[in-house]
Amino acid sequence: MDSDKDWSAGGGAADAAKAARPIIYEHNGVTVDRDAYIHILEEQVKRLRADVKYLESKTTMSEDGVTDAPTPKITYVPPGQWRRVKKDAGLIANAGTLLVSGMNSANENDMRHSGRHDRLAINSSLLLGLLSDVVGEPLSDDRNVWVWPYKYLVVCEPQIRTKLRKLEQECTDQAAADEVCVRENGENKQAQEWQQQQQQQNSDKSATKSRPSEAMVRRRLCEELRLVVEFMDSQMSGIFSLRRQIEDLSLKKISFGYLWHLYKPGDMLINKAGKENQDKLQAFVVLHVTGGRAVRDRSRRFRPAADWDPESETEQKNLTLASSIGRMTPLILDCAYIDSDGDLVGPRPRRFVFPEYPGEVDIVSLDAYPLAFDNEKDRLLGHLSQRGKRFLSVVDGAHLHYRGTSLREFQGQKGNRFREYFEINPEDVDSEVMVDQAAAIDHYKQTGSFKFPLGGGVVARPTPADDSEVADYLPQSGYGEYRESDVFDDSVIDVDRRAQFVAETDMLRTVSVKHLRQLELHDEYYALMPPRVYGYAMLNRKWLPLKIDSLRNLDEVNGEPGFRKTRFEDLVLPRGHKKLLQALIKQHTSAGDETVPLSQEFSMDIVYRKGKGLVILLHGPPGVGKTSTAECVAAELGRPLLPITCGDLGGDSGEMEKSLEKFCRLAEKWRCVMLLDEADVFLGKREKGDILRNSYVAVFLRVLEYYPGVLVLTSNRVGELDEAFRSRIHVCLFYPKLDIYSSRRIWHKNLQRIRSSTVDMEIHEDEITEFYERQWHENQKSQRLRIWNGRDIRNAFQTALALAQYEFFEARRDPKIDMPRPVLRAEHFERVGSTSAFFDEYISNMHGIDGDDPYSVMAERESVRKDTMPNFAFSRQPSWKLKADTRANRSANQRRIDALLESSPSEDEDNDADSNLEEELERLKLEIQMKKLKKKAKDRKAPAS
Incomplete structure (x- = not known):
């Protein structure tokens, strides 16, 4: 043993010094001396013994006191025995921490059963308090039963698992909370202080032996929460697997019982009808999801919300759902899309209802499904976004061309006398249109049954949950509305998710059209805009819902096959008419930037706003180009032509006055040329005793006096016009036969x-x-x-x-x-x-x-029109040609002139584009005059010879 020692020089002194130091121990990263370390171990042993004793006595301490608590476990209760075990609200003594059972009602003879667990009772106040902190919702003992699909466990799954991991870590590192820091120089003041604290705690524990330690409570919470996670892993694995498939978009089919998981606030949907018909393609954003769960009280029936939107679902579907007695409540989606009333842009409500269906269906076959599941989602999003931008650019007014069928729109249910019904039937349109959403909505609202809300409905308030989903009544709990249920109403989580989305999104605000155009908007916002815009079809003379995709700019449509632009060159007009009309209308409407409307600077009338309009009368026999002239004038000036007939104005004077004023406002707003065809119907002479006709004339006289725009009147019975109109008409142009x-x-x-x-x-x-x-x-x-x-x-x-x-x-x-x-x-x-x-x-x-012509003779007999004129002021021939045709035989040069006229693309000698023709005509005229002079000179020489 001695050979193992180091006897080198100085070694002995070092060993002696080392032996004098206390032995240092390390515990959880903290260095302590031997005595402190032994004390720590003793305290841990005491705590472990106390925990064992606590578990053996099956008692625990809550903040309010001590209650019996069995060993944490999951107890499965047969459906038929559920209400025998869980017959009262609150916790059950000497039962499992979690009670699980299938579906069954309070009626023991009701044998309905879903074949799966359907109830989860949390039978621990400690666990309810912990879950309350995790999910952020107060949970009480008397409402401790959760029902399928356990929404809080599904939505808060990450938070629950995170909380469990944290508790497990705290239990493992319990000793780390007892920090002791001892310096390396041997001083152990902190260790002594720690020992004193432990002694004080021990004395407190001996004084109150019934109070468990914090470690025991934490360990108990950890064990109970682990049961919840085990239940989620064993009994809810199918739900979490399905949700993972939804997240990665690999799910193709879905059953009704899992439909609630497919939708969440903020999802963008498209309608199945739009996939089948692109004209109806519409995107929606989900605001709120409810329903789709088991019905627990068969005596209750689905009752739609009081603000059931007739635009969302037909009345027939409403009644069908209200009378249905299904095993599941229908799934209801509160959605919104973006629309405009012409001045403001904002959300409009839309509700989708999915009744229970058997088996599984394709997700893309649902009436409305998430856009993310569509194979063409990128193309559809691009198309919807471009269409939305087009909508925003024209909604407050645009002069365009439309070719196609208009859309059909309806509100309410036809034949139901308790609900107002409004319908717009589709029509074939191939004409210029004036898009004006505000004017169209105002027109439709006059029917009294058309509604166009921005906001409101499910945008303002979510559809309430069906209380039959949580109506699992306790036995002997009373009758009717006084019956009690111990089922926790977890629909509040749907409301909270909705509120969170509404607070975070900017899609649901209402702003002006002009302001919105100045903002940088994302494609999803544009995609929510509708496929239609309201406009007035000029040839159909109707307000119609028009497809955005069928609208074309006027310059674009000119080059399309089958379209022919109306031009003056296509008309055969009397001399001078074209330039006179162009000058008058261009000056008045300021069609060019270089012209300032004289009416804005100067008025010849002494009364303010009186006589500022331009009224033109085109009269003559039928079929000579009066109406076509007005159309060509408007087309050349790039202005809409608003044609009006007597049928558009109504029958009585009051209705006619309102209609005429409405058209005058539109014409002034759109800066268009207004055409009143066959004006003699309302401009006829006043007669004594004919109050109706006289009222018509009075209305028109006032309108003509104060109308500030261009009004073109046509008539083939000019002799019947009242004399008062003559002074109010600025230009009268005659069209001969x-x-x-x-x-x-x-x-x-x-x-x-x-x-x-x-x-x-x-x-x-x-x-x-x-x-x-x-x-x-x-x-x-x-x-x-x-x-x-x-x-x-x-x-x-x-x-x-x-x-x-x-x-x-x-x-x-x-x-x-x-x-x-x-x-x-x-x-x-x-x-x-x-x-x-x-x-x-x-x-x-x-x-x-x-x-x-018999019609001309009859018109002349009735003094309504004279088709023959004694002079040639309004002939369609060139002025030089009128005299040349007095000769019975035309010369060769004259025939050449006629040939030039026939081959000419223009019929007006004053047209600047026909300068080459005019030069040729002048040359031929000079040539004729030279030949005449030569012939006269020859005739004078003949007698001399």
């Missing part, structure tokens, strides 16, 4: 239109030209036939095209006939002409008219 020159141009332009179209057709143009020349001269010489007007010529072309197409289809059935495409021939027009001539002769015979 078509002459040979205008007829030629119209025929030529219609033929040219067919050639430039996409219609594959062979045209025998020479035959057709010969026909219309012959037809015009024959009708002019005839005593009974009427010269065709512009509308007659258009109708003749439509009928001839139909005949040509019919012959082509018939020829395809006969293999002997070789006809590769339809052929338009003069024969088709001759058929149309014969039927028209027969009808004209019939009318002439009926009225006994021999001579010119």
Whole structure:
């Protein structure tokens, strides 16, 4: 043993010094001397013995006192015995910490059972207090039963597991809480202080032996909470597995019992109807989820909320759900989407209801499902976002073109006299439209049954949970509403999740359209905007819900196949009409930036806001281009044309005045040209005793006096107009009947239109030209036939095209006939002409008219119109041509002029675009004059010779 010692020089002194120092021990990272370390071990042994004694006596201490507590365990109770074991509210003595049972009602004879555990009773005040801290909701002993799907255990699973790990760590490191720090130089003051504290604690414990230590309580909590986690792992593993599949989007099918897990506040949904029809595709954001659980009281039936939104579900579905006696309550989703009333943008409520269904269904087959589960989610989100941006850009007003079918919208249930019903039927639209959401909503609200709320409904208040889900009554607890239940109503967690989302999101605020355009918004916000916008279809003369995807800018639609822009070049107008109309309307509406409206700077009237409008009257026989002129003027100026007929204004004077004022406001707001077709219906002469007609005239006189915009009136019975209107009309333009020159141009332009179209057709143009020349001269010489007007010529072309197409289809059935495409021939027009001539002769015979156009004769007899004018002020011919045609025989140069006129794309000699033609005409005129002079000089020389 001596050989093991170090006897080197100085070694002995070092050993002696080392032996004099106390032995140092380390406990949980703290260095203590031997005595302190022994004391620590003794104290641990005492605590362990106290814990064993505590567990053996099965007593525990709460803050209020001591209650009996069995060993922590899970007790499974048969469904039929549940109410025999858990017959009272509160905790059950000498029972398990967790009581688990299947579904059964208070009625022992009710044998309904779901085949799985359905109840979980937390039979420990200590555990209820701990869970209350974890989930953030007060839990009481008298409502200690949780029912499937145990929402708090599902939603707060991470917090519960974290709390368990923390308790386990604290129990393992209990001794670490007893910190003792001893310095290396041998001083152990802190160890002595620690020993004194332990002695004081021991004396306190001996004084109150019934109070358990903090370590015992912590260990008890750890054991009970571990039971909860074991229950979650063993009995709820299917739920957590399904939720993991939902998170990673691998779940494809889902049963109704698990449907609650699929949705949460903030999820973006799309409707199944939108996948089947892109025109109905709409995204929604989830606000609140409730329902989808077992019904515990069969005497109760689902009662929809008092603010049941008729836009969310049909009344029929409401009644079906209210009368259903299912095993499960329907799942209800409170959702919202973004809409606008034209001035503000905000959320609108939408509720989806899913009744119980058997088995599993595809997630994407649900009426509304999370967008994340769609295979085309990126494409759909991009499409919805772009559509939303388009919606926001036009909702407060835009002049566009629409081609397609409008949407159908309805509110309420048809045939239910207890609920108001509103419906907008779809219509085919191919015209310019004026998008104005605010004006459309105001128009629909006048029906009294149309509702357009921003906010409110389920946006303001969540749908309340069905109380039959927690109506598991205690035996002998009273009757009716006085019966008691020990089931904890965990629907508050759904309300809390909703409140958290509403507080964090900015999607549900209501802001102005102009302000929203200035903000940087994310794609999900745009995606929530609707697929429709309300607008006024000019040709249909109706307010309609329009598809956003079918709206086109006017410049874009001009290049589309089948679309032909209305142009002045397509009209045959009397000389000077075009420039006069353009100058007046352009000056008044300030179509160009270089022109300032004179009406804003100066008014000739002494009364403020009086006489600021521009009223134009176009009068003449039917079919000479009056209405088309107004359309072309509006199109060239880039302004909407708002056509109004007597049917749009109503029957009595009061209704007519309101309608007319409404149209005048819209026309002024949209800065459009308003057209009142067949104005003589309301502008007729006032007669004594005819109060209704006189009231019409009075209303129109006042409107014409104060209307600040452009109003174009058309009439073919100008002789019936009241004399008071004459002074209120700024310009009156007369449209004479078509002459040979205008007829030629119209025929030529219609033929040219067919050639430039996409219609594959062979045209025998020479035959057709010969026909219309012959037809015009024959009708002019005839005593009974009427010269065709512009509308007659258009109708003749439509009928001839139909005949040509019919012959082509018939020829395809006969293999002997070789006809590769339809052929338009003069024969088709001759058929149309014969039927028209027969009808004209019939009318002439009926009225006994021999001579010119019978309709012109009758109009002149009734003093409503005179189609023939003694001078040539309004002829459609060039002024130089009027005199040249007085000669019976036309020269070769004159025929060349006619050929130029027929081939010219324009019919107005004052058009600047026709300068080349004008130069050619002037040259031919000079050439004619030179030949005349030469002939006169030759004639003077002839007698001399």
